[in-house]
Amino acid sequence: MTTPSETPRPGKEPAKQTFAAAGEDVDVVAISPVREEGMLADDALADPFGPDIEAKAKELAARYPQSRSALLPMLHLVQSVQGYVSQEGIAFCAHQLDLSEAEVSAVATFYTMYKRKPCGEHLVSVCTNTLCAALGGDAIYKRLQEHLGEDGKPLGHEETAGTPGEPGSVTIEHAECLAACDLGPVLQVNYEYYDNQTPEKAVELVDALRRGDKPAPSRGAPLSDFRSVELQLAGFFPEDDEAFRIDVDGPSQAVETLRGAQLAAERGWTAPAMSDDVPLPEVEAK
Ligand code: FES
Known part of the structure; x- marks a missing residue:
């Protein structure tokens, strides 16, 4: 027999306690590993993003005709502050780009480069x-x-x-x-x-x-x-x-990667030329 939690209200207040599906003796929020790692800590809703990060976020949004296109780099920006995409990082991006937190979460949880737990150095x-x-x-x-x-x-x-x-x-x-x-x-x-x-x-x-x-x-x-x-x-x-030059000018090629191209050059092999008049397929009318 389980005791359901109160119906949650909209907003970013995290659930304080829930017994649903865990039996009435177990508070599943309290035992959640994410709480231990800081995602739902008591200070989780404090704003960790200062004026410098806010200015960078605005600069990112202004780089695109549609500001929402800045979401991917902005998620990297919040990771540069906290080492992961926290709940407050999601709220920060949503606020900056006029998106809902659900829209930001959908993106942040889709790509593996966005981490939901704090990363090491x-x-x-x-x-x-x-x-x-x-x-x-x-x-x-x-x-x-x-x-x-x-x-x-x-x-x-x-x-x-x-x-x-x-x-x-x-x-x-x-x-x-x-x-x-x-x-x-x-x-x-x-x-x-x-x-x-x-x-x-x-x-x-x-x-x-x-x-x-x-x-x-x-x-x-x-x-x-x-x-x-x-x-x-x-x-x-x-x-x-x-x-900047040290970061972008490092060696980027490897002998193994170029071996095929070198072999082709030594033997005079070339790819067949592309014809200029390949007919394009008809586009089907909807
Ligand atoms: S399978 Fe490891 S780099 Fe491609």
């Missing part, structure tokens, strides 16, 4: 898609789960070793194809690539991150931290020209 994404998995990606992920877990309990997907946001904290996730299959198995730290990994190399890498070191990625920008990268994904780059 570093986000380690291990590719476990088909090719990397066959080359050892599954073994790498399992080894990291065991290595970073505590008391014999492996770390789970999107769980963090250390306190989220604190120096040396590391969140792990398994990821779909990271678009570097020729260099598999690969992993990324804050979306920078570490190619041709093994379980041993991956353990060395996360140990270095836990110590506060930032080993150089195989290519791309130097390693920074999750929140700084989120600010760049929102569209805000270092104003200092030298820092």
Whole structure:
């Protein structure tokens, strides 16, 4: 026998207590893991976004003919502040873009790059898609789960070793194809690539991150931290020209990636030319 909660009223007041479907002795909000991690903490509705973030949000909205188009970068902006998309981050985006919180939530929960739990200083994404998995990606992920877990309990997907946001904290996730299959198995730290990994190399890498070191990625920008990268994904780059050039001028190509093009050039192979007069299909009238 269960006792239903009061009918909730509209608005952003979180439910204080509910017994529905859990039996009358259990407060499912109080035991919810999301409460422990801060999503429903008592200060959850305090505004963590100051005037600087508000100005950046307005700048983003003004970049598009329709302000709602700024939602994706704005979600990265709120992640750059809190390390995840919190309920107040959702309310902030909705307010800035004149959307409902339901519309913002629908987007934030669809894309895996928007995190619903606070991330560590570093986000380690291990590719476990088909090719990397066959080359050892599954073994790498399992080894990291065991290595970073505590008391014999492996770390789970999107769980963090250390306190989220604190120096040396590391969140792990398994990821779909990271678009570097020729260099598999690969992993990324804050979306920078570490190619041709093994379980041993991956353990060395996360140990270095836990110590506060930032080993150089195989290519791309130097390693920074999750929140700084989120600010760049929102569209805000270092104003200092030298820092900007270091971020965008890192090596971006790999020998393996260019091998096919080089072979074709050596052998004089070219793709057949496209004809200019290919008839376009008729568009069906509705
Ligand atoms: S399958 Fe791992 S990068 Fe494509």
